[in-house]
Every structure is written in structure tokens, then in C-alpha cells.
Amino acid sequence: MAKHTRIAYVEDVPGVLNRVTSLVRRRNFNIDSLTVGRTEQPGVSRLTFVLEASEHAARLVEANLYKLVNVLRVDDLTHKPALTRELGLVKVKVTPETRAQVLQLVEVFRARVVDVDEATLVIEVTGTPEKIGKFDLVLRPYGVVELVRTGAVAMARGHEPLSSNPPLVRAEVAAEMPSETADLAMSV
Amino acid sequence: MKLTGAEIIWECLVREGVDVVFGYPGGAILPTYDALTKYPQIHHVLVRHEQGATHMADGYARASGKVGVAIATSGPGATNMVTGIATAMMDSSPIVCLTGQVGSRAIGTDAFQETDVTGVTLPITKHNYLVTKPGDIARAICEAFYIAASGRPGPVLIDITKDAQQMAAEFDWAAAAPRLPGYRPSYQAPATEFARAAELINVARRPLILAGQGILKSGATAEVLQLAATAGIPITTTLLGIGVIPASSEFNLGMMGMHGEAWVNQAIQQADLLIALGMRFDDRVTGNLKTYALNAKKIHVDIDPTEMNKNVPVDVALVGDLRGVLAQLLPQVRPAEHREWWATINAERGDAAVRDVQALPDSGHLYAAHVINDLWRATKAHDTVVVTDVGQHQMWEAQYYRHEQPRSLITSGGLGTMGFALPAAIGAKFACPDKEVWVVVGDGGFQMTSCELATIAQEKIKINVAIINNAFLGMVRQWQEFFYEKRYAATPLTGPDFVKLAEAYGLKGVRVTARAEVTGTVEDARAHGGTVVIDFRVEQEDTVFPMVPAGADLADMIRRPKRDVLAETGADREWQMPPAELAARPAAVKPARRKTARPPAALARL
Ligand SMILES: Cc1ncc(C[n+]2csc(CCOP(=O)(O)OP(=O)(O)O)c2C)c(N)n1
Numbered sequence: 001m002a003k004h005t006r007i008a009y010v011e012d013v014p015g016v017l018n019r020v021t022s023l024v025r026r027r028n029f030n031i032d033s034l035t036v037g038r039t040e041q042p043g044v045s046r047l048t049f050v051l052e053a054s055e056h057a058a059r060l061v062e063a064n065l066y067k068l069v070n071v072l073r074v075d076d077l078t079h080k081p082a083l084t085r086e087l088g089l090v091k092v093k094v095t096p097e098t099r100a101q102v103l104q105l106v107e108v109f110r111a112r113v114v115d116v117d118e119a120t121l122v123i124e125v126t127g128t129p130e131k132i133g134k135f136d137l138v139l140r141p142y143g144v145v146e147l148v149r150t151g152a153v154a155m156a157r158g159h160e161p162l163s164s165n166p167p168l169v170r171a172e173v174a175a176e177m178p179s180e181t182a183d184l185a186m187s188v
Numbered sequence: 189m190k191l192t193g194a195e196i197i198w199e200c201l202v203r204e205g206v207d208v209v210f211g212y213p214g215g216a217i218l219p220t221y222d223a224l225t226k227y228p229q230i231h232h233v234l235v236r237h238e239q240g241a242t243h244m245a246d247g248y249a250r251a252s253g254k255v256g257v258a259i260a261t262s263g264p265g266a267t268n269m270v271t272g273i274a275t276a277m278m279d280s281s282p283i284v285c286l287t288g289q290v291g292s293r294a295i296g297t298d299a300f301q302e303t304d305v306t307g308v309t310l311p312i313t314k315h316n317y318l319v320t321k322p323g324d325i326a327r328a329i330c331e332a333f334y335i336a337a338s339g340r341p342g343p344v345l346i347d348i349t350k351d352a353q354q355m356a357a358e359f360d361w362a363a364a365a366p367r368l369p370g371y372r373p374s375y376q377a378p379a380t381e382f383a384r385a386a387e388l389i390n391v392a393r394r395p396l397i398l399a400g401q402g403i404l405k406s407g408a409t410a411e412v413l414q415l416a417a418t419a420g421i422p423i424t425t426t427l428l429g430i431g432v433i434p435a436s437s438e439f440n441l442g443m444m445g446m447h448g449e450a451w452v453n454q455a456i457q458q459a460d461l462l463i464a465l466g467m468r469f470d471d472r473v474t475g476n477l478k479t480y481a482l483n484a485k486k487i488h489v490d491i492d493p494t495e496m497n498k499n500v501p502v503d504v505a506l507v508g509d510l511r512g513v514l515a516q517l518l519p520q521v522r523p524a525e526h527r528e529w530w531a532t533i534n535a536e537r538g539d540a541a542v543r544d545v546q547a548l549p550d551s552g553h554l555y556a557a558h559v560i561n562d563l564w565r566a567t568k569a570h571d572t573v574v575v576t577d578v579g580q581h582q583m584w585e586a587q588y589y590r591h592e593q594p595r596s597l598i599t600s601g602g603l604g605t606m607g608f609a610l611p612a613a614i615g616a617k618f619a620c621p622d623k624e625v626w627v628v629v630g631d632g633g634f635q636m637t638s639c640e641l642a643t644i645a646q647e648k649i650k651i652n653v654a655i656i657n658n659a660f661l662g663m664v665r666q667w668q669e670f671f672y673e674k675r676y677a678a679t680p681l682t683g684p685d686f687v688k689l690a691e692a693y694g695l696k697g698v699r700v701t702a703r704a705e706v707t708g709t710v711e712d713a714r715a716h717g718g719t720v721v722i723d724f725r726v727e728q729e730d731t732v733f734p735m736v737p738a739g740a741d742l743a744d745m746i747r748r749p750k751r752d753v754l755a756e757t758g759a760d761r762e763w764q765m766p767p768a769e770l771a772a773r774p775a776a777v778k779p780a781r782r783k784t785a786r787p788p789a790a791l792a793r794l
Contacts, residue, residue, distance in 0.1 A: 011370060014318070019310065026311045056497060063494040069315045069335060072370040 003032065004058035005077040005084060005154050008047040009039070011070040019068050020047060029053070029061050033086075033129070033151030044072065048153045050129070081157040087150045088132040089114075090123045093143035102142055109135050120145060128152075189360075193322035193353040194223035197286065200329040201230060203361055206257055208618045210235055210244040214261020216301060217288030219353035233618065233647060236639035238265050240611035242272020242343075243637070245283040247615030249276075250598045251573055251623075255336050256283040256615060262290055263301030266347070267308065271605060273343045274312040278602025279428060280405065282341035284332045285309075292320040292349040305347045314342030320349045322357035326364035334366045339373030340492040341405060374491055377506040377513065385487045385504045386520035392461035392485075394529045395421045398444065398473075401428035401601075402466015402490055402510050404594045409433065411514035412465060418518065420525040422533060424452045426467050428601040431591035441533065445473035446736045447583040451536035453734075453742045458532065459484045466490060466510050469499040470602065475742040489513050556581055556656045556726045558703050560588040560628065563654060566710040572624045573598060573616050577609035577633035579663040581656035583732045585628045607636030610653065614640060617649050624652070624714065631657040631683050641693040644719050652713045653721040655686055658728045666731055670746065690721035699723045 010016045017036060024031055032050040039046045051058050058078070065074045077084075094102050099121075106113055106123055109131065115122035125135050129152050136147055191199065197220050201209065208231045213221045224232055235241040238260040245256030260266050266287040276283045290299040306318045315335050317328040325348060332344040389395060403412055409432055416423050416439040423433050424444040433440045442449040444456060453475075456462065462484045467473070474480045477499060486502040488495070489510055496505040506513045560581075574589060576582040576599040591597050598616055600608040609629040617625045634655050644651060656662075665679040690697030696716055700709050700723070713720035733748035 015306065015310075018307070022310050060494065060498065063496070066372065067492070067494055069368060069371045 001052055001054060003078070004049075004051045004053055004055075004061075005082065005152070006049040006051070006058070006062055006065070007075040007077060007154060008049065008065050009072040009074075010045050010047060010068075011072060012038075012043050012045045013070055016045070016070045017047075019070060020065070023064055023068065024061070027060070027064060029057065033149075035151040035153050037153070048151070050152050075156070077154050077156055082154050083157060084128050084152050084154040085126055086129045086132050086152045087124065087126045088135065089146075089148050090125065090136065090139055090144060091120050091146040092123065092139045093119060093145060094121050095119075098142050102139070105135075105138055111135065189358070190356050191359045192219065192223065192356050193325050193348065194219040195226065196322060196325045196357065196359050197329065197348070197353070198223055198227040198230060199359055199361070200326050200364070201257065202227065204255070204329070204333045206230060206255075208233060208248070209257040209259055210241040210248075210615065211259030211286075212238050212241060212261070212265060214263075214265045214288065214301070216262035216290055216350045217259060217265070217286075217353070218261075219350060220259070220286070220288065220348075231618075232259075233614070233643065235611070236642050237637065238268035239272050239607065240614075240637055240640045240643065242269045242276065242283065242285060243605075243608050243611035244615035244618070245285070246272060246276045246279075246281045246608075247575060247598055247612030248619040249281045249283055249341075249615075250279075250612070251595055251616035252619035253595070254282075254619070255333050256281075256619075257286070258283060259286045261288045261301070262305070262347075262350075263303045265301075266305040267303055269345075270308065270312065271603075271607075273309055273345065275600050275603045275605040275608060276343040277312045277314070279600065280341050280401065281343070282336040283343045284329070284336050285343060285345040287345065287347045288353070289318065289347045289349045291351045293351075295320075295349070305345065309345050312343070313345050314340075316345040316347070318347045318349075320352055322352050322355045325352060325357075326359060326361060327367070330361075330364040331366040331368060335368070335371065339371075340402075340490075374509050375493065375507045377508050381504055381506055382513075382517055382520060385506060385517055388461055388485050388487055388504060389419055389421075389463065390520075390522045390524075393526065394455075394459045394483075394532075395419065395461040395463060395526065396455055396459040396484075397421050397423040397439075398456075398462055398464040398467050399423050399425045399429045399433050400465060400467025401426065401432070403429065403432045404466075406466065406491070406510035408466070408511040408514055409594060411511055411518065413437065413439065414518060415463075415514060415521065418523055419521050420523075420527075420530070421463070422455065422530065424448070424455070426470070426473055426601070427586055427599065429467065430586055431594050431596045434592040435590035436592060441537070443586055445470075446475070446738070447587070447732050447734065448473070448736075449537075450734045450745050450747060451533060453736065453745060454536050455533050456481050457483070457741075457743045462486045464488045464490075464502075465514075468492075468495045471499070471738075474499065475736045475740055475744075479741040479743075481742075552702075554701060554703055554706075554724065554726050555730055556584045556658070556724070557588050557730075559654065559656065559700075559706055559724045559726060560584050562703075562706040563626065563628070563710055564589040566707055566714070567624060567626065568592075570624050570714075571620075571622070572596060572626060573613075573620060574626045574628055575599070575609045575613040575616055577627075577629040578604045578606045579630040579633060579661070580658070580666060580730070580732050581628055581630050581662070583663075584656075587732075589628075606630075606633035609633060610637050611640045611643075613651050613653075614643060614647075614649065617651055621649075625650075627651060627653040629653065629655055630662060631655055631659065631686075632661045632681055634686075635681075635683055638689065641690065641695060641719075641721070645693045645695060649719065650717065651719050652710075653690075653719065654710075655721065655723050656726055657683070657686065657723050658726050658730065659683075660728055662730075663732070665729070666735075669729070669731070670735070670737065686721055686723040690719075696720045697723065699725065701725045 111125035210233045241258040245258040248256035290302045336344045423439045487504045488502040489506040493507045576585045613627045661679040687697030734745040
């Protein structure tokens, strides 16, 4: 199991997100995070998927995405030089004694304090999903009241042309078949 | 030209070449029905249940290769279509469903007969549309027909609000051409893959072709037979692949899978190369995946990339239209004969051939296998389409009716939808009015959609219906017999007097209880001008052999008991022990009910 990042470009039409999530649910794919937003092209939205899956399963997700009529293209960023970013907002408890320590952590993580009151700070942090996870971890001892993460967005570095064919046009023997398939419950 | 949305719908259907639609009216689709009166070139078949409309459209599509059309109103009309849509989806059948929807401003208010139909059908359609403006109708219909029929075919639904049907818009067919930048009906596999596939074929010593429905969709029968002939490769078909390769072809071994031929399943397990053509390794053909064809390399050719490596990991995947792929592959395939391999298969086949039930003496029992085999003999010289339902009779039909032509068997494979046969046969008859259409259906499945007899009567069409009446939900009873110690919970089943039922609809009904009457009755039915319903009272507790229990290894087949009346002719192989858990069955338990004082089942049982 590893993390896989896929970018799907979809037509910005009603119900398209529903189609994507319905596919994920129906095929029982495990999604770590899914974000959606506009792109440089009008009428085209961009979805970033992070999957915790085997190579085999990730390819099936990708091939199935291609099958949706409103999906224009899918890019696999897993093995390409890519930038992955996420934004998090953390509301953390502070006391006069801990405030300085927390502010120091904010400094170290290059985060920003965006709201202050007598008992809490709201901190905005951006970076890789791992960094945000780390930040959450170090703040935990002070008392995290609320945490929200946007999910990852990603972009390839450089200007290499991106593929526009599903992965299985060239087959690879899937080394690991998901064992569940073999035990499918069967009925009349 | 300014037209109402309703008129635009019919204009589009006319331009798509539609001459028959299957539907049922209601409030939200009434404007469209009202406009129908202006389009006499389109024949509307009034069904008795919207599920029937979808199966008819499906049967029409499978018999003709064209897109079938079904129409229903909003809410309950549309939800009644769900089973038929899912059936078409599983078997890649191109149909377009048009449903009325409440007015666009009422959407989301739980208005009378409002259902989120695009939501409900999202996972069971290839694509669907919600259209709220008359100006969007034409393009939606144009795209729907294109999507339904191209690539891997499937059902497309268009939900059209009532106001969109009522309001007027400019109708411009040319401007309605599909704009589908993300839709890729097919792909071209890289040349390197062809070389690898050819190499695997050329070095194989025990190759086997697995032939599926994709061959029919692609029209690649000739190419598949050429591959088989060139490289001496035996062919086995899936259920939906029946007829794609003529049963009489020397290369055709018969059907694979759960109720496939024993020697076929053995061949799959022994093969060193499987060439899967337009089939999808369904669990009904693979059995236990962990032990499936472990000795074989696999080449998979399919138009749908999501089928690759889905159930079975393959060595070479050739994604694309089968006919084109094979045309490109064939020049690289070297001639071969594989005599040893054929000898191995023929040795297995020799003592297990079930085919010639005709030669067996009439023991006084009426077996479904006899009925179907006699039906085949009586109809094989004529252009016949058989439409089967789901259950034991479906498997016996697959075993005992020998199909020579593509599209001569229509059956619900993937979804296994009981109630499919009668309405699908109506659709098939509209697609092929000159062909003889036979329904082979169980007494259970027939009762699910028998209301469509009224459609037959109203349309004055001729179909022949063979009810294989065993007074049980036979296939489920068989599972109970094998796996639930003969506890026949909820499988004994009564029905109406089918002869009288046919007569009540103004059709002819006949009952057959003896083997000697079968052929004559079939001939009479063929000669009769109208639809005939034949109630074949067959053996109640007959069993479909061989059988691979669900999830078992393909080689672990439950074989026909040795002294079975339908025994394989000649020296039958020894009764093979079923897996251990099956062997521990208690003594026979009387079924809850026996209708007539017929002689007890003469089947030798454990
Ligand atoms: C709509 C639907 N409901 C339930 C089933 C489960 N099922 C599969 S075969 C079968 C029995 C069919 O009985 P019958 O129509 O009498 O045919 P037979 O098996 O006796 O030939 C049932 C209930 C199904 N396939 N479809």
C-alpha cells in the first residue's frame, strides 16, 4: 500500500462530482482525500485524489475515471516530480504560560496566526499533507480544539506533456491482486 | 424551426432511425405522448409495466444490434424501469430510456411523483441526463444514442422536465451533434502488445479461446474462427457468447463456467494460454479465482480498459475493438495444430458427452432437457430466436439448444433478471418480425411479467412461449438441495392454469405432459397464426448438471449421477464426489407439495 495521487480534469457540469464519488463508492475504492476546484480553463474543474491503495487498485480507479463521460483526462502524479499542498486551520488552546511556545512552533512551521482570543489561537498552515499532520501532532499536547484540512491539491513540476490514456492500455501483470475478489460472496 | 420540446423528442427519434418505442404514459410525460399523434411513422407499444418496456427495448437491441427505446413517466414509472436498466447495463445492451420529470421549478420540492431519477440510475447507466430546457433536448438525445451504441454499449437515460417538453425552442439537428470531449469509446493498444500477444500464442502448447459477447458486439466471429483455424485453438464460450461461434463449429467445445461442460472447465484449468476475447471473467465462469487457470498465461482483448486485471491478472492486455485487434494480430500468428492438446480434450469429452438425449428411451417422464432438445430439432431449420429467462431452464437451454447464429439466443446473463424473457421476446419480435421467436421460461419467472401477454394480444404479434413448469423456483431449489440439506424454504410455487391464462388474454394455450407430445405441439404452435403458450409439465426435481458450486474451484464439478436417465450416453464416468461439505447430505426429504400424482423422480440421487 502506498499513496497515489491522481488529477482528474472534469467538465464543469451539474452532478459531475456526484458521478465521481458514486464511482468511488460503488467500486469500493479507498480515498484518502478528494479536492475539487476551478482551473485555468473555463468550464473545466480539477479533482485531486489521494488514494491509499496498491498500484493495481490505483490503476483500476484511474481506468474507471476515464470511463466517466464527463472526465476529460486523468494524470498520474505519483511517480512524477510534483508539488502537493494542503491547507489546515487549527484552533489550539493557549494559556499565558504556553502562548510563547505555541508561537514558536508557528514560526518553525512557517504557519500564521489568523485569530486570537484570550484562550485560543487559530493558526493557518500550508504545506504537504505530512507537514500538516506533523503540525497537528506537535500542537496536540496544548489542546487542539478544532482542526480542519482542505485535502491535498497537486501539480506536476516542469512542462512535461501529461498523458491522456488510461494506464491499462499497456498491461502490467498486477503482482498483488486484492484478496477480497477471490472471496466474493456469491448468490443465486 | 420552432418546436415544442415534446415535438423535438420525436423529431430526434425519427432522425435516429427509431420506428418503434416501448412505453407507458403518465402526467409528467403527457406532453410527449400528446405530440406522438403527429408522428405516425413511430409505432408506440403500450406495455403493461415499465420494467417490461425496458426489457423490450433491451430485447429489441440485442436482436437487432440497434438502440432500443423505452419511455416512462416520472416517479413510479421511472423507478419501475430500474431493473431493466440494470439488466441492460450488466449485459452491455444499448438502450435509451426517456422519462418525464416534474416541472423544473418543482424539482427538489418532493412534488407529486417526483423522484431523483438521474440519482437513482447513476450507477446503473452508462450515462444519464437531466434536461430542464427545450433547447437542450436535441443534443441530449443525439449524445445518448451515440453513447449507448458506441464503445462498450450500455443504457443511457434522459430525464426531461414537463416544462421542457411543453415549451418551444429552435430545433436544429445539425447543431445537436455530440460534443463529448471526455468520451473515449475505444482505444488503440500499442504495437508492442500485439507482438507480445502473438509471441504467447506462437509458443503456447495448450491454448484456449474464451469467447464472449464482445465478439458479437464487434462483429468479429469470422476473425475469431480464423484465429482458431490458423493456430488450431479450441474455443469455449460464455453464456452470452452462445451463438457467436456456431455450435457445430469443430472448434467450439461448448459453454464454460458454473454449468459449463466438464471437459471445458478441465481444459481451462489445464491450458497454458487463455485468449479471452470480449469476455470479463465473471465469477460465474471463473469459480474460485485463487485456483483459476493457474497454469495459463492470459491475453485479454476487450474494448473496456476497466475490465483488464479486474478479476484475473493478465499477461497481455489488448484494449480496443475486437475485430480491429484481431485483424492486426492475425498476420503475426503462426499456423499450428496442437494435436496433443486436442487429443487430451477429446479424451475428456468422449465419455462425458451429454448431447444426444434424443437417443434415450422414453421413460414416461418429461424432462426439461428433452423439451428443449426437441424444440431445437423442430426449430433449427428455421430462423429462430430463443429468449430465455433465468433459472434451470436457462441453463438447460444453453446446454441442449444448439445455436448456430449470433443473436439467436437472448438471455439476461450478468444480472440474471427473472421476468426478462417474455418482454425481451416482444422486443426481439419487433426487431425481427420475420424470425420465429421462442420464449423459454420457468413458471416462476413467467409469473413475474406475464402481464405482457396483454401487450402481445393488443399488438397481435406471434411469439411462442414454452413454460418449463416444474412447480418450483427450480434453480433455487437446486441450491437448497445441494447446499441447504433439501430444506425447500419458499421454493415450491403454485401458479394459475397457464392454458386458461393464455385463453383469458385471447391467446392459445396448450398443456404437454408427455415426451411423445412435445414435437407435435411445437410444430402446431409454429403453424398457429397467433401466440401460443405451452405449459410443459416437467419433472419437478430435476437438476442442472454439471455444476461448479459458487466460489469452488473450476475443476470441482458436481457431475451427473451415474444412473441418471439423462445420463451421458455410453459409459458414464464414475459419480465424482462433490466437495466434502456437500457429501454430508441427509436422506431425501419430501418436498412440501406435489401437485399431481406423477411418478416420483427417477433421478438417481445421493
Ligand atoms: C428478479 C429475480 N428474483 C430472484 C432471483 C433469484 N432466482 C434465480 S433462479 C430462481 C428460480 C427461477 O425459477 P423458475 O422461474 O421457475 O425457473 P426454473 O429455475 O425452475 O427453471 C430465482 C428465484 C432472480 N434471479 N431474479
